[in-house]
Amino acid sequence: MTGGGAWSRVAPEGRRFLRGHRRALGRLAGWSLLESAHTFLGGYAVARALDDGFLAGRTAAGLGWLAAAGAGALLGGFALRGVFAGLADLVEPLRDGLVRRAVRQALDRAVADPAGAGDTGAVSRLTQQTEMARDSFAGLVLTVRSFVFTAVGAIVGMAALAPVLLLVVLPPLLLGVAAFLATLRPLAAVQRRSLDTDEALADRVGTLAEGLRDIAACGGQAPARARVEPLISAQERLARTLAGWAALRTLALGTAGRLPVVALLAATPWLLGRGITAGTLAGGLTYLLQSLLPALNSLMTALGSAGTRLLVVLERFSAPVAADPAGRGTAQPVQPPPSRSSNGAAAELRGVTFAYGPGAAPVLDGLDLVVRPGEHLAVVGPSGIGKSTLTALLAGMLSPDAGSVLVAGAAARREPGEGACAPDPRRTLLPQQAYVFTGTVRENLTHLAAAPGAPAPGDAEVRRAVRALGLEDLVAGLGGLDGEVSPRLLSRGESQQLALAAAYLSPAPLLLLDEATCHLDPAAEERAERALAERGGTLVVVAHRVSSAARADRVLVLDGTRAVCGTHEELPARSPLYRDLVGRWSQGESAR
Numbered sequence: 209m210t211g212g213g214a215w216s217r218v219a220p221e222g223r224r225f226l227r228g229h230r231r232a233l234g235r236l237a238g239w240s241l242l243e244s245a246h247t248f249l250g251g252y253a254v255a256r257a258l259d260d261g262f263l264a265g266r267t268a269a270g271l272g273w274l275a276a277a278g279a280g281a282l283l284g285g286f287a288l289r290g291v292f293a294g295l296a297d298l299v300e301p302l303r304d305g306l307v308r309r310a311v312r313q314a315l316d317r318a319v320a321d322p323a324g325a326g327d328t329g330a331v332s333r334l335t336q337q338t339e340m341a342r343d344s345f346a347g348l349v350l351t352v353r354s355f356v357f358t359a360v361g362a363i364v365g366m367a368a369l370a371p372v373l374l375l376v377v378l379p380p381l382l383l384g385v386a387a388f389l390a391t392l393r394p395l396a397a398v399q400r401r402s403l404d405t406d407e408a409l410a411d412r413v414g415t416l417a418e419g420l421r422d423i424a425a426c427g428g429q430a431p432a433r434a435r436v437e438p439l440i441s442a443q444e445r446l447a448r449t450l451a452g453w454a455a456l457r458t459l460a461l462g463t464a465g466r467l468p469v470v471a472l473l474a475a476t477p478w479l480l481g482r483g484i485t486a487g488t489l490a491g492g493l494t495y496l497l498q499s500l501l502p503a504l505n506s507l508m509t510a511l512g513s514a515g516t517r518l519l520v521v522l523e524r525f526s527a528p529v530a531a532d533p534a535g536r537g538t539a540q541p542v543q544p545p546p547s548r549s550s551n552g553a554a555a556e557l558r559g560v561t562f563a564y565g566p567g568a569a570p571v572l573d574g575l576d577l578v579v580r581p582g583e584h585l586a587v588v589g590p591s592g593i594g595k596s597t598l599t600a601l602l603a604g605m606l607s608p609d610a611g612s613v614l615v616a617g618a619a620a621r622r623e624p625g626e627g628a629c630a631p632d633p634r635r636t637l638l639p640q641q642a643y644v645f646t647g648t649v650r651e652n653l654t655h656l657a658a659a660p661g662a663p664a665p666g667d668a669e670v671r672r673a674v675r676a677l678g679l680e681d682l683v684a685g686l687g688g689l690d691g692e693v694s695p696r697l698l699s700r701g702e703s704q705q706l707a708l709a710a711a712y713l714s715p716a717p718l719l720l721l722d723e724a725t726c727h728l729d730p731a732a733e734e735r736a737e738r739a740l741a742e743r744g745g746t747l748v749v750v751a752h753r754v755s756s757a758a759r760a761d762r763v764l765v766l767d768g769t770r771a772v773c774g775t776h777e778e779l780p781a782r783s784p785l786y787r788d789l790v791g792r793w794s795q796g797e798s799a800r
């Protein structure tokens with residue numbers, strides 16, 4: 209999402225809010241007009257005090273004009289008191305509205321995803337973010353209003369003294385302001401991404417912290433680190449970009465704030481030659497130094513900090529309910545390398561029995577299976593039969609109670625002391641919930657390729673993966689390989705497609721897909737599976753459609769604790785369950 213996108217989402221609601229509070233705005237404008245009068249008097253009185261008073265030898269008249277300027281300052285103070293009183297009528301309704309919105313969003317999310325972890329951002333929106341919005345909005349109203357009415361007073365004053373002053377002062381002033389305004393949107397976009405990353409990081413660290421004991425006990429430090437490191441580097445990169453834009457903004461501020469004064473001083477001989485008096489020059493300088501430039505400085509500071517912050521926070525309140533608010537999906541990072549010799553099979557289960565707990569019935573019982581190198585194996589079976597358990601055993605996340613699980617000839621699960629923390633390039637597991645993170649498209653596609661010793665895939669290779677999976681439009685829509693990915697703005701299918709492309713680029717010879725294509729339509733699923741099968745290496749797919757099983761070289765049917773393995777063609781004769789599945793699928797196909 210760009211700053212422009214955020215602006216177009218927030219602007220209509222902002223206009224509606226301001227239209228609904230016309231009276232409060234009118235009151236503020238009324239008080240602010242007094243500030244214009246104060247500004248006007250400031251420069252004008254100085255000019256008159258010099259020209260008609262002190263320089264003309266009429267000291268009393270000069271003092272009189274200065275007293276008028278002093279009275280103007282009192283008027284300004286009085287006006288400010290009224291402004292603050294009126295400000296609350298505008299700011300408090302905004303805060304109340306945001307609190308109502310935050311509660312509604314949290315309820316919507318809870319209804320949309322009752323099984324999910326809830327809306328983890330709601331507390332932040334209800335407390336910190338509403339207060340941020342209120343303070344930023346109040347600061348912004350104060351400074352924008354002050355700048356507008358001060359500028360009116362100063363410009364009218366200069367025009368009244370000598371219009372030629374405007375010719376000298378306005379061009380550098382407008383140039384600086386325009387340069388400053390041009391930095392606002394990109395700055396807002398970066399700040400938004402930074403906030404996104406910050407929230408995702410907090411969420412991810414929070415999730416990991418809950419399981420710290422288990423992570424340490426299972427030797428899962430490396431995968432845990434791999435889940436947070438991309439976010440930390442993304443945050444680092446965003447901080448650098450933010451600093452770059454801030455430097456540009458400072459340059460613009462310098463141009464708008466200092467150049468008009470320099471221009472006026474440099475043009476003094478020319479102005480004096482055109483009959484401009486010393487008093488008029490002093491008046492012009494007073495407008496610049498005492499009114500316009502301080503107001504401009506406050507405006508730019510407020511727009512650059514409070515303005516972009518306000519835009520970012522408001523955009524969060526107007527965001528639709530995200531399917532996966534925190535991008536909580538996980539891909540298991542690759543595990544440590546094999547240390548024993550291979551027996552030729554890509555993966556093998558020998559008499560594997562596994563139960564979740566000592567008293568529980570086994571999910572797998574004496575299962576034998578050999579997955580050949582380069583084979584495409586589909587695993588099917590009813591819900592809860594043990595398909596994910598099988599992939600978790602192959603991924604080394606679980607240990608069998610009896611028998612052994614081998615990947616590339618070595619135990620799938622390495623024990624502590626076997627380099628538990630080192631990455632294992634043998635396999636990559638893609639679960640149903642796709643892992644995408646705030647970062648560039650390139651980072652999302654290549655993070656599984658970061659195994660030690662494996663060269664990072666170049667852009668040509670990444671583009672080949674994008675083409676192989678048919679993701680050209682998705683990647684183009686995200687802004688190309690350098691485009692930023694916001695997990696919450698992706699559909700589940702799009703997240704899965706990015707995760708599949710990452711798996712495609714992973715150097716692991718064994719890919720385990722546990723319903724990793726379930727949010728894709730059949731055509732996209734077919735394209736992804738074919739691409740992954742043709743990528744080389746071995747592919748084990750937990751299939752949720754028979755069409756997916758039909759594409760595989762062999763199909764493993766899990767049925768109770770029995771398992772039958774064969775080709776799609778021969779299985780109906782051997783497995784009643786598979787016959788049923790194929791029968792129902794064929795009926796569905798012919799009904800189309």
Ligand SMILES: Nc1ncnc2c1ncn2[C@@H]1O[C@H](COP(=O)(O)OP(=O)(O)OP(=O)(O)O)[C@@H](O)[C@H]1O
Nearest residue numbers: 564565571589590591592593594595596597598723
């Ligand atoms: N962490 C766990 N603790 C206890 N039981 C579990 C755990 N994970 C899975 N089970 C149980 O083990 C059995 C097999 O689960 P598994 O997730 O492997 O099935 P599945 O075939 O992948 O199901 P689905 O198709 O619905 O994803 C189920 O009865 C499930 O309830």
